[in-house]
Amino acid sequence: MLNLIRLLQDGQFHSGEFLGEALGISRAAVWKHLKHLEAAYGLDIHRVRGKGYRLASPFEPLSQERLFALGEPWPIFIHESIDSTNAEALRLLSQGVQAPFVVLAEHQSGGRGRRGRAWVSPYGENLYLSCVIRIDGGARQLEGMSLLVGVAVLRVLQSLGVSSAQLKWPNDVLVAERKIAGILIELVGDPADICNVVIGVGLNVNMLSRQAEITQEWTSVRSEIGSLQDRTQIAAALLCELRRCLGEGFVAVRREWELHHAWTGREVSVLTASKRVDGVVLGIDKSGALRLDVGGTELLLNGGELSLRLRDDSRA
Numbered sequence: 001m002l003n004l005i006r007l008l009q010d011g012q013f014h015s016g017e018f019l020g021e022a023l024g025i026s027r028a029a030v031w032k033h034l035k036h037l038e039a040a041y042g043l044d045i046h047r048v049r050g051k052g053y054r055l056a057s058p059f060e061p062l063s064q065e066r067l068f069a070l071g072e073p074w075p076i077f078i079h080e081s082i083d084s085t086n087a088e089a090l091r092l093l094s095q096g097v098q099a100p101f102v103v104l105a106e107h108q109s110g111g112r113g114r115r116g117r118a119w120v121s122p123y124g125e126n127l128y129l130s131c132v133i134r135i136d137g138g139a140r141q142l143e144g145m146s147l148l149v150g151v152a153v154l155r156v157l158q159s160l161g162v163s164s165a166q167l168k169w170p171n172d173v174l175v176a177e178r179k180i181a182g183i184l185i186e187l188v189g190d191p192a193d194i195c196n197v198v199i200g201v202g203l204n205v206n207m208l209s210r211q212a213e214i215t216q217e218w219t220s221v222r223s224e225i226g227s228l229q230d231r232t233q234i235a236a237a238l239l240c241e242l243r244r245c246l247g248e249g250f251v252a253v254r255r256e257w258e259l260h261h262a263w264t265g266r267e268v269s270v271l272t273a274s275k276r277v278d279g280v281v282l283g284i285d286k287s288g289a290l291r292l293d294v295g296g297t298e299l300l301l302n303g304g305e306l307s308l309r310l311r312d313d314s315r316a
């Protein structure tokens, strides 16, 4: 089945006859497999009578060799399709694989977002990356970690020419209020002592048309700058920037984060599972907590499961 994707990866038309011959199957079987690829992997396949089939957009597979050639020092596991790179990273940890390491996938069948949401992960279009690091120094080192990761993503986007990218507390990356990347951090072990941190990043790279599946407003690097992007190169840049930001620490990047916060000074509602707090965003404190002015009193809010919305606005 995946060989069929490889035959179509150039984005050119290929007849059912050609594909069938290459794979040693009938034209009807080609059609059936393509139907399955659309349903199971989210592939966008165009059919034109007399021309055959083509992918809506060409793609280059993620390449471990190129990542190493680009200087990546950490072990990399690349999957064609997996439930979730974060879930796989957690499984690898439980099997005794030592951090640091990186899990990448062309497709996620159960991509996880924050607050129990799904992360739409069509085959070959975006970056689905989980990077696992070990923290030995206790809870202090975890302070502001998700904000730090946001800065790494922001820097990579800026280097690609997406200069209007902004951050939204705690860890969304937006362009003109549309989500371009999301971050999901999961911990294993004792946060006060030794733990492993799974840093999951979903970055919309080449995705152009998934309106029906994604309920939030979104964009991608390709939508912003108009050209097809090299996901392997972006993965290498992101891992490199992640290491740099983790090395600098949150205190060093706090100003940069605040400078690029989309909603400073805006009226927002902060939602927890059970309640809602309305206020005006002041910024963040030294541990990455959100500083909110609630009727003249400053409130500090922390926690990955909080969600921020602009007041009288359904986007979050």
Ligand code: BTN
Pocket: 083, 084, 085, 086, 087, 108, 110, 111, 112, 113, 114, 115, 117, 119, 127, 128, 129, 130, 172, 181, 182, 183, 184, 200, 201, 202, 203
């Ligand atoms: C969010 O809700 O904004 C967080 C989305 C995080 C998605 C990424 S994709 C790679 C990694 N694997 C997952 O299952 N989730 C994260």
